[in-house]
Amino acid sequence: MGERKVTVAAEVGLHARPAATFVQRAKLAPMDISVQKPHGGGPVNGKSILAIMALDVRQGETVVISAEGEGSEEVLDELAKIASTP
Amino acid sequence: MNLRGVGVSPGIGHGPSYVLTVSVPEPPEGATYTGEAEQEKERAMAALTQVAGELEARGNQAGGEAEEILKAQALMAEDPGLVVKVRSLIDRGLAAPRAVFEAFTKYRDVLAGSGGYLGERAAELGDIRDRVIALLNGQAMPGLPVAPAEPYVLVARDLAPADTALLSRDDVVAFVTEEGGPTSHTAIMARSMGLPAVVACPGATRIPRGVQVMVDGTSGEVRVEPAESDVADAVGAATARQAALASWSGPGVTADGHAVPLLANVGGPAELDAAVAAGAEGVGLYRTEFLFLDRAEPPSAEEQERAYRAAVEAFPGGPVVVRTLDGGADKPLAFLPASPEANPALGERGLRRFARYPEVMDVQLDALAAVGGVRVMAPMVATAEEAAWFARECGDKGLTDVGVMIEIPSAALRAHDLLDLVDFVSIGTNDLSQYTFAADRQLGAMSALHDPWQPALLDLVATTARAAARAGKPCGICGEAAADPGLACVLTGLGATSLSMAPSALAAVRAGLAAHTLEQCRDAAEAARTGSSSADARALARAHLPGLDRLGL
DSSP: OEEEEEEOOSTTOSSHHHHHHHHHHHHHSSSOEEEEOTTSSSOEETTOHHHHHHHOOOTTOEEEEEEOSTTHHHHHHHHHHHHHOO | OEEEOEEEEOSEEEEEEEEEOOOOOOOOTTOBOSSOHHHHHHHHHHHHHHHHHHHHHHHHHHOHHHHHHHHHHHHHHTOHHHHHHHHHHHHTTBOHHHHHHHHHHHHHHHHHHHOHHHHHHHHHHHHHHHHHHHHHTTOOOOOOOSSOSSOEEEEESOOOHHHHTTOOTTTEEEEEESSOOTTSHHHHHHHHHTOOEEESOTTGGGSOTTSEEEEETTTTEEEESOOHHHHHHHHHHHHHHHHHHHTOOSSOBOTTOOBOOEEEEESSGGGHHHHHHTTOOSEEEEETHHHHTTOSSOOOHHHHHHHHHHHHHHOSSSOEEEEOOOOBTTBOOTTSOOOOOSOGGGSSOTHHHHHTOHHHHHHHHHHHHHHOSOEEEESSOOSHHHHHHHHHHHHHTTOOSEEEEEOSHHHHHTHHHHHTTSSEEEEEHHHHHHHHTTOOTTOGGGGGGGOTTOHHHHHHHHHHHHHHHHHTOOEEEESGGGGSHHHHHHHHHHTOSEEEEOGGGHHHHHHHHHTSOHHHHHHHHHHHHHOSSHHHHHHHHHTTOHHHHHHTO
């Protein structure tokens, strides 16, 4: 299982446009994507904008993005980049 | 009928009202369907997909900020978690509209419970839900008038981005909503369109359709069927004001050349551009707690240094006054926990809280010392001992220009003691009102006591400014009071040496000051203090400030 630990850089956190961009990309991936706060509850579906929003990730907070399967490394790199874009 | 809400986008707009009422009744509880579950699910999915498609299409048409918002909403309409919930509710026998209603409501409640930004997104979810249900019921969504005969004032309970995205600047003159806050979409859209807007205005949807309405996006006043002369006056004043304000630029100075630096209140690096663009001469209040809010851990020394250095670089020649972390009361910080308090505004907040967490304080003071060129001040200082302690801590870090805020009456009354120990003071009029009048700032019902023209508040400002003048040290004002052009003249007359405010208020204050001499400001200040109420004080002061009327201020 691949993982990326990312600090969210956007001022609005993982909400609004950053969340939408993230989910749009995640939805294109064939495998499941999960997102988790290191000290939060269980992982949530990275393709669900409502779940990502409810996770309430603020600027400067860290999330762990996970995916498994063929092509997952590339997907994770792209998602990590989106999450860490200011 | 006059209504009052919160002005979130300045200007005067008037025209006939158009009241947008979107009423999609709740599908009856326990409503079932006849036929196959699969068919019912398909019906629900088709409606969700269609609404998502419409939102996306509107987004493409609208472009810009609205496009991003609408595309995010399209994603919400087809959210996989939501889809699973709708399908399982239909499997349990619920009809598609009811299943959609319950699934959306569940998510909406989660977001609404979080408050703030997420709470406002909850309203959007309610809007998407209503669109889907209307579609399933074959009910038409009420839209906005196309090519109206004359531009209208749009009134609604709340406006969703889907409502406002395709609005033309030519069709609408102002917005009024019953709900929403300064960060709601209505407010954001109105500001980006440059249209006046009033939100959180109770009773707005009871305005009859088609009657003349005048909206003052600065004061928050909404007047139904105003006299024609009132409209002419308000529009004339707004036009004159704009013309006058545009003609002033440069540093803050009275007509006779007495300099009063006009500074900006900022909450972080993102707000510096607006401050520079508005012609601020420096930062009079850097609210550092905004760097710390909503975080599990305090920002690192490096992150803080970057944030403070950005301000110094934005204003190379001007002062940058940084307030140390002001946590507690209405600004709780996760990493500075306190035991529960019955009256947090009277409890361990500001410097009191900061002092209990030396490790957090060390990092902030070190970061400020590393940046250099900043003035540092402490919030919520009540006594000379506290001021001495803060000055010592800052001195140990090598900080040389150290001050305290005057926002507790005890500090104002004994300002001379505090000024023996520090290099400057800055009066925070908002909290000073709260503590002088024993009136909670967060309670709407207390708003009259928070009128910054209250003579008792002016007395405390006068006491502080006089002490500062005797000590030969600066006395700035940071707080809503400085943003009122008339009061800015009065504060100058009382002896304030700089005025700090939201960047949007700078132009009016600059023009007001330039229209009067220091002598007139002093006369106005003296007159204001003879008043026995805030209305008196304002009227008495304005009699000495004839330039305000000329400028339409």
